[in-house]
Each structure stands twice: as structure tokens, then as C-alpha cells.
Amino acid sequence: MRRYGPALLLVLTGAAILRISLFSALYLRYVQPALRPYLVVSGVVLVVLGLLAAVVRRKSYDDEDFAYDDDARARDEDGSGHGHDEHEHEDEDEHGYSHHGHGPRVAWLLTLPALALLLFPPPALGSYSAGREAAQRASEGVGTFPALPAGNPVDLSVAQFSSRAIYDSGRSLKGRTVRMTGFVTHGDGDTWYLTRLLVSCCAADATTSKVEIRGADPTPADTWMTVTGTWHPKGKLGTDAAWPPVLDATSARQVKQPADPYEKR
Template sequence: MTQSLVLALLGGAVLWISGFSTSYLNYVKPGFRPFLVGAGIVLVVLGVAGLFIRRKHDHAHGHGVAWLLCLPVFAILLVAPPALGSFAAARSQAPALPRQDPGSFAPLAGGGPVDMPVGEFIGRAWDDDRKSLTGRVVRLTGFVVPARRGEWYVTRMQIACCAADAFALKVLVRGLKAPPRDSWVEVTGTWVPHTFGRMPNGLVYPELAGTGLARVPAPAEPYE
């Protein structure tokens, strides 16, 4: 009976975060929502069915051990961990990404600030031989990760399927005072072209000369 109740509660928790809120986006990509909803329904059905089937337990402490399984359920419902932030980003080592075809970058339209994902900005900064970012004002949205010498990164985490495989996409911001760690911001500025002819060893981040800054709420979908 206890195991069945825990199973139903776990299924209800999965259904709650995936079917009735956007909390699941802190852990997986949006495309996984139908699978989470389906899994939650299955767990609830199995748990409810088990509540009507009484079985004898071979171990005297079976019930006590089973109730320990409630801890993850309560964690999901009461103290669900947030999306990955500066702690994970500061320790992330970005993988070597394949070069992008310069022809894959669409022309930047309009004369005002261009809203752009952090990942696209990085791709254009390193791989666009036409240097389409030159002189263009762009606006990036991300959270703040402190850097050395008072500088900071506007950052987004990128995931392939879930938070377990996340890595940080960072752009170094110059000329603007660092907001509080982990705060979400929209930063406006222009690309600082790199001066080296060949990519140096180690991690090198593209740079943005900041001209404007605004605090914004964390987006419902925190990952790129």
C-alpha cells in the first residue's frame, strides 16, 4: 500500500511540473513534455491500481523504507531546484563546437538593436567570414556570471536533451558595471572584433562593448 501511494504521488508530481507548469523546462528541453506527461499518467494509474491490491510484505521494515521514496516527491513539489545558473556556468568547460557555414547566417535586418541568441552571437563572432556583426548593435539576454577584473559574462546554458549535458555560452561584456550574480539582463552593445589571426589555445570568449543594460525576469525557457 505504501509503495503504491508513493508511486501515485510521484506520478502526480511529474504531471504537475510538466502538465500544469513550466517547471520542467528547468531540467529538459520543451520537446520532452509529452513524454513526461505520459510517464506521469502511467505512474498515477499504477499507483492508484496498487492501492486496491493488498499484498503481504516479507520484510518488517518495508513500509518505513518505502516512505523514504517520498523525499524526491516533496523536493519536486516544495523545493524544486531552479535552472542552472552562475555556479554551473563558472565550472562549465564548453566543448569544441564545429565551425558553422558562413552561408547559414541570415543577413541582419533593420537598423536598430538586433535581438539575438547568445549562441548565434558566438557563432557569428567566430565563424562568419563576412563579419556581419561589425558595427551592428545587438541585444543579448542572459544571466550574469562574474569574470576577472570586475568584468562579467552574459550567459546562457545550452542543452542537448537535459540539464545533465548543459554547457555555458558566454560573451564577455566590457564597459558596463556588473549587475548582481545570477540576475537576468538584456545587454545592448556592439561586437568587439578579435585582433588575433589564429584562435589561441584554451577557451576564448567573444566580447561585447556594452552600451545599455536592463534587468529582466528570468524567462520560462532558460536554456538555448
């Protein structure tokens, strides 16, 4: 099997990428939906390269074994042969290195990340990542925002609610009932937040937006909740005193994590 190590690693990596992008929506834990075609193409290319590498490797070994058999027969005929054992012993030295280009056996550990992604894809970022992120500020500063849609409750993302609560001089949230979905993070004491992570490209650039929830009992961290309530004004617009914004909850219910756990900028 050592001869097929590089090929196997390519196939495993490609299969793992295809599993999360072509055969499921798990890729949304890591990248934007628009990147799916690139992931699928990458996975297919890696699998094809792995299969081609296996074929080439097999052919090279068959040719090598054929050449060795001819050489061994020639040595046997003139009485100088040492048998097939010498050839086998030359395959590896005492350090585990192959003399035919396989590399050290420890290189097989490179298959572990590919197997982990194939069998146990890591979860989306959650409360731990959100807790390490500093407070984010909207780039537009204090100003007026477009009017909210008619009707109550109005569905907003956590980021949209935060921006309006902190920067909207028109106070468009006043008197409106809003509904948001996010996961739970905890603060001091019984304080808890409805939180979402925002991404521009992939999980590596994720930043945090959160809303303090009052009037509803806290639940375990990383629990996904849909919360309905009204804005609770605090602090001066555009200042640290206004962050994080507050929602007085009228209802809060646990929901499943959405297929795409990240909000988009």
C-alpha cells in the same frame, strides 16, 4: 499506512511530474519543450499505477485478515489460540522489517525526493554550472554566415553572437547593434559575462555560451539581464584569443528569468 508505501511513492512521483509538466512550465528547467507530452503521460501512468496498487494492497489485506480471523476462531475452539497480539507482534521483527513484504521502514525515505520535486522544484542551472563548463567551440569553424536581419538593434542569442564573433570571416557583426538576454556570471576582478546554457535534450547535456560585457556595471551572479551594444573585435578568428567574444554595452537592464531558460542548439 505501511501497507500503502509503494502505492504512495508511485502517486507522489506521478503527481510531482504532472505538477511540473501539466500544470506549469517548470519542466522547461530540465528538458526540451518537445518532451512535455511524454512527461504528462508518464505522470498519469504513475498515478494510475499507484492507485491500482493501493486497491490491490487493500484487497489482499482484507482477505488476509479474514483468513486470520477464521484461523483464530478455529484455534480458540480447540483451546490452542494465542490471541490477536501474537499476530501483531509477528508483523515486524526487531530490525524493523515486516513479515508481510513491506520492507524496512527506512524505505520511507524514498518519498523525500518525490516530495521535494512536488513541493520545491529545483531551479534551472545557473552560474555554478556555467563556471564548471569548459569553453565550447562552434563545429562549423571559420567561414561566412548568413546576413543579419535589417534594422538595429538585432536580437541574437548568446550562442549566435558568439559563433559570429569568433568564426564569421564576413564580419557580419561589424557596425551592428545587437541585443541579447542571459544571466550574469563573474570572471576575474570586475569582469562579468552574459551567459546562457545550451541543451540538446535535457539539462544533463547543457553546455555554456558566454559574452564578456564591457561598459556596464556588474550585477550579482545569476541575475538575468538584457544587454544592448556593439561587437568589440578581439583576437584572430577561430583561435582561443577570440574567445570569449566582447560586447561594448550601451544599455543593460535587469529582466525576469524567461520561462524557458535554455537556448537550443
